[in-house]
Amino acid sequence: MNNFTYYTPTKIYFGKGQISHLDELAEFGQRVLLVYGSGSIKRLGIYNEAIKLLNDAGLTVFELSGVEANPKVGLVRNGISLCRENNIDMVLAIGGGSVIDTAKSIAAGTCYEGDVWDLIEDSSKIKNALPILTVLTLSATGSEMNKNAVLTNTDLHVKASMSSDLLKPRISILDPTYTFSVSRIQTAAGTADMISHAFENYFSPIRDSFLSIQFGEAVLRTCFKYGPIALNEPDNYEARANLMWASTNAINGITKSGAEVGWCCHPIEHELSAWYDITHGIGLAIITPRWMKHILNEKTVWKFAEYGRNVWGITGGNDMTVAEESISKTASFFFDELGLPSTLSAVGINDERFELMAESAAPSCQKGLVPLSKEDILEIFRASA
Numbered sequence: 001m002n003n004f005t006y007y008t009p010t011k012i013y014f015g016k017g018q019i020s021h022l023d024e025l026a027e028f029g030q031r032v033l034l035v036y037g038s039g040s041i042k043r044l045g046i047y048n049e050a051i052k053l054l055n056d057a058g059l060t061v062f063e064l065s066g067v068e069a070n071p072k073v074g075l076v077r078n079g080i081s082l083c084r085e086n087n088i089d090m091v092l093a094i095g096g097g098s099v100i101d102t103a104k105s106i107a108a109g110t111c112y113e114g115d116v117w118d119l120i121e122d123s124s125k126i127k128n129a130l131p132i133l134t135v136l137t138l139s140a141t142g143s144e145m146n147k148n149a150v151l152t153n154t155d156l157h158v159k160a161s162m163s164s165d166l167l168k169p170r171i172s173i174l175d176p177t178y179t180f181s182v183s184r185i186q187t188a189a190g191t192a193d194m195i196s197h198a199f200e201n202y203f204s205p206i207r208d209s210f211l212s213i214q215f216g217e218a219v220l221r222t223c224f225k226y227g228p229i230a231l232n233e234p235d236n237y238e239a240r241a242n243l244m245w246a247s248t249n250a251i252n253g254i255t256k257s258g259a260e261v262g263w264c265c266h267p268i269e270h271e272l273s274a275w276y277d278i279t280h281g282i283g284l285a286i287i288t289p290r291w292m293k294h295i296l297n298e299k300t301v302w303k304f305a306e307y308g309r310n311v312w313g314i315t316g317g318n319d320m321t322v323a324e325e326s327i328s329k330t331a332s333f334f335f336d337e338l339g340l341p342s343t344l345s346a347v348g349i350n351d352e353r354f355e356l357m358a359e360s361a362a363p364s365c366q367k368g369l370v371p372l373s374k375e376d377i378l379e380i381f382r383a384s385a
């Protein structure tokens with residue numbers, strides 16, 4: 001088990017009605033920038049409720065709306081200007097990962113003299129950030145409790161993240177009832193995303209981080225159990241609540257403590273969403289089973305067999321047959337149970353940029369159970385076509 005540091009400043013308020021704690025934002029100052037997306041929070045009534053609570057707490061609210069999925073750096077720059085012009089004290093995100101990542105980037109960019117994209121290229125330049133607060137409305141990214149913010153630069157066709165403990169939210173409000181309205185496809189994609197986060201940490205060469213391995217398996221079993229229930233019964237509180245907490249725990253550091261992780265599917269997917277603006281979780285679902293098949297060999301079979309037996313309950317057979325069955329079950333879960341598209345062509349992606357994207361992703365795929373070369377990634381793309 002490797003050494004690790006686990007640090008989390010995020011206070012989580014979990015459950016129905018926890019938005020009442022928004023009055024605690026007054027601890028961080030008087031002027032708040034509220035960041036949100038295209039309007040789901042207005043349709044759901046969360047906007048009105050939040051504004052009332054903030055006003056009652058004596059806060060002055062400024063707004064930045066229009067965050068798109070795969071959020072763009074341009075809107076972040078507008079938000080930074082708003083913060084500087086209005087002496088904003090804190091940034092409140094109400095939405096999914098795109099909104100939260102935009103808020104985090106604004107919070108860091110406001111405290112940095114140069115252009116905010118520099119912080120993507122070199123996160124060590126993040127020396128300060130405005131306090132970040134979140135109200136989560138979509139279970140997927142775990143941004144509500146982690147240190148990452150993922151942005152897209154459409155000029156460069158680059159989607160990449162900045163990362164700093166200063167980006168960890170101070171307070172995150174997780175009310176599962178807010179996710180009842182999440183569409184079928186976003187529920188499925190969000191479930192695939194949290195599964196992928198658990199996988200990226202789980203498929204590690206370290207065999208003895210027993211506790212974190214089991215945390216990861218618990219997250220995976222939770223997703224496999226409750227993802228389909230949430231699809232079929234969108235307002236099933238038990239399902240939405242367990243998925244919400246699984247999404248947060250998949251990527252808040254707990255499942256990778258003591259492990260040696262190398263996130264490979266994410267850099268590959270980020271190429272796809274940077275060039276084609278596809279939904280992150282859909283790209284991951286397409287890539288993941290092909291990545292698994294690609295890295296399964298005599299040296300890695302032990303890990304897949306562990307996964308098959310502990311998560312899917314596969315009995316009998318030898319390590320290789322269990323491993324192969326675990327990969328089939330994973331693919332079937334994404335494509336049959338969640339109903340996600342199963343190929344790149346199904347989401348409008350052909351082989352035109354495979355070389356370019358493989359070359360760009362490879363430097364970020366050099367750690368973990370099996371580091372990937374450009375050729376490996378090309379093969380994964382071709383198998384996903």
Ligand code: NZQ
Nearest residue numbers: 037038039040069070096097098137140141143148181182
């Ligand atoms: O625009 P709004 O109105 O917010 O609507 C959104 C959007 O259309 C909608 N939505 C959100 N909550 C809803 C809802 N619709 C109905 N009811 C609700 N309660 O869902 C759509 C997608 O929202 P988005 O925020 O884009 O989804 P998600 O949370 O999956 O975030 C995806 C982004 O996060 C990045 C992804 O790459 C992608 O850019 N990631 C961030 C990570 C992080 N910060 O740690 C890690 C992840 O691996 C990921 O890369």
Ligand code: ZN
Nearest residue numbers: 141193196280
């Ligand atoms: Zn992800």
